[in-house]
Amino acid sequence: MARVKIKRRGIQIPPGYILLILTVFCIILMVLSFTTDAVPTALNGIAGYTFMPFKRGLTEISSYANHRADDLKQVRQVLSENQALKAQIDELTQENDRLVENRFELIELRALLDLDSEYEEYDKIGARVTGKDPGNWYSIFIIDKGEDDGIKEGMNVIAGAGLVGLVTKTGPNWSQVRSIIDDQSNVSGRMLNTSDNLIVYGNLESIKDGTIEFGQLSDPDDEVAVGDKIVTSNISDRYLPGIAIGFINSIEKDPNNLTKSGTLTPVVDFEHIDAVLVITEMKEENLPE
Amino acid sequence: MKRVIGLIAIIICFLLQSTLFHYIAFAGIVPNLMIIITSILGFMEGRTDGMLAGFLCGLLTDIFYGSVLGMNALIFLLIGYANGALNRVFYPDDIKFPLLFIAVSDTACLILTYLTGFMLRARFNMGYYFIHLMLPELAYTIAVSLIVYIPVRNILLLFERRNTEDG
Numbered sequence: 001m002a003r004v005k006i007k008r009r010g011i012q013i014p015p016g017y018i019l020l021i022l023t024v025f026c027i028i029l030m031v032l033s034f035t036t037d038a039v040p041t042a043l044n045g046i047a048g049y050t051f052m053p054f055k056r057g058l059t060e061i062s063s064y065a066n067h068r069a070d071d072l073k074q075v076r077q078v079l080s081e082n083q084a085l086k087a088q089i090d091e092l093t094q095e096n097d098r099l100v101e102n103r104f105e106l107i108e109l110r111a112l113l114d115l116d117s118e119y120e121e122y123d124k125i126g127a128r129v130t131g132k133d134p135g136n137w138y139s140i141f142i143i144d145k146g147e148d149d150g151i152k153e154g155m156n157v158i159a160g161a162g163l164v165g166l167v168t169k170t171g172p173n174w175s176q177v178r179s180i181i182d183d184q185s186n187v188s189g190r191m192l193n194t195s196d197n198l199i200v201y202g203n204l205e206s207i208k209d210g211t212i213e214f215g216q217l218s219d220p221d222d223e224v225a226v227g228d229k230i231v232t233s234n235i236s237d238r239y240l241p242g243i244a245i246g247f248i249n250s251i252e253k254d255p256n257n258l259t260k261s262g263t264l265t266p267v268v269d270f271e272h273i274d275a276v277l278v279i280t281e282m283k284e285e286n287l288p289e
Numbered sequence: 290m291k292r293v294i295g296l297i298a299i300i301i302c303f304l305l306q307s308t309l310f311h312y313i314a315f316a317g318i319v320p321n322l323m324i325i326i327t328s329i330l331g332f333m334e335g336r337t338d339g340m341l342a343g344f345l346c347g348l349l350t351d352i353f354y355g356s357v358l359g360m361n362a363l364i365f366l367l368i369g370y371a372n373g374a375l376n377r378v379f380y381p382d383d384i385k386f387p388l389l390f391i392a393v394s395d396t397a398c399l400i401l402t403y404l405t406g407f408m409l410r411a412r413f414n415m416g417y418y419f420i421h422l423m424l425p426e427l428a429y430t431i432a433v434s435l436i437v438y439i440p441v442r443n444i445l446l447l448f449e450r451r452n453t454e455d456g
Binding site for chain 1: 300303304305306307308309310311312317318319321322323335336337340341344347349350351352353354356357358359360362363366367370373392399402403406407410414417418421426
């Protein structure tokens with residue numbers, strides 16, 4: 001807008017002044033984004049309505065092209081896999097029968113212990129990933145559902161069997177999700193087998209090998225081993241309890257001899273996320289009761 | 290008219306960068322198209338346009354993918370301005386200097402992002418980030434700018450000629 005005015009009046013503002021004005025404007029934006037939500041919300045809205053249709057279209061085109069290329073590659077694989085899978089079906093059918101039996105037993109026992117509420121299914125909204133962080137530093141992506149669909153900041157995002165991340169920003173028709181492998185991310189976790197608490201850190205360095213870090217695990221009896229499963233902790237204030245995070249890949253004692261740290265492999269394949277589920281239930285709402 | 294072309298170029302680059310480009314990533318590294326367009330508009334059109342282009346690129350990144358609004362806008366703004374200052378030594382026929390400008394701009398962007406986003410959070414292993422992230426991105430960005438630069442330059446020069454003919 002300002003540019004047009006300058007042209008018509010024929011006044012040339014020296015570039016130095018524009019630099020100063022814009023720099024101050026940027027700094028004001030930074031301060032505002034720490035203190036208030038008004039300006040960011042307005043910008044999120046404008047940007048969302050302008051860009052999301054294009055982004056959605058482009059994502060569809062690129063994923064279509066990608067899938068076509070994959071299809072060709074996969075046909076050969078599929079044929080050989082089919083054989084193996086048929087054998088597996090027989091095996092699994094037997095196992096399933098056994099598990100169904102166990103399940104009925106479990107339901108009875110749970111009812112007995114009155115633990116039903118804790119394991120209740122959460123309400124979820126499906127969403128498509130429409131864009132990924134343009135740089136190489138962060139693991140942030142955006143999805144095509146926003147406030148209009150009932151998504152709020154702080155909701156948990158899952159895909160397949162495990163935790164993907166957290167909604168960190170919302171627009172009217174889009175939201176930003178920070179994944180747990182992002183360098184800035186911290187998740188409070190718990191060992192499934194021993195119930196010990198730990199913290200899972202995203203790390204740009206180790207994710208190149210497909211792992212992220214964990215630390216502050218107190219395990220005095222050396223019960224935790226490689227391959228053990230980590231889920232979200234029930235003492236976390238942002239994440240709902242019991243969502244799978246990953247499996248321990250390596251573990252070692254910290255120099256303080258009290259805690260342990262190491263690396264874990266996330267359950268979710270972060271390279272190929274196309275669709276995610278957003279859990280509309282939030283941790284804070286459940287807390288005070 | 291030229292600014293409209295620039296604006297359209299920025300929007301196309303931003304959309305490509307966050308969608309299609311992730312499918313051509315080598316080992317998880319994507320080239321930085323936003324820096325290429327900011328740099329080209331900067332050294333071809335001067336300080337004001339370079340700065341506005343950078344500001345817009347940065348702001349778009351901030352809105353959708355940033356955690357602090359204005360951080361990328363400021364980094365890109367400064368890079369656009371610096372490229373605009375090099376407008377005086379720019380000749381359309383030369384390809385070495387434009388590529389050098391883009392390379393230096395990308396390096397500056399990488400270092401500033403590392404300083405603001407990583408070193409402030411006590412990630413001091415700069416050598417690792419240099420080898421595994423900065424160098425590959427720089428190489429890839431230069432390779433892409435080799436392809437992108439000449440068409441973009443020709444489009445911008447086309448509108449320049451028309452403008453002078455009109456006036």
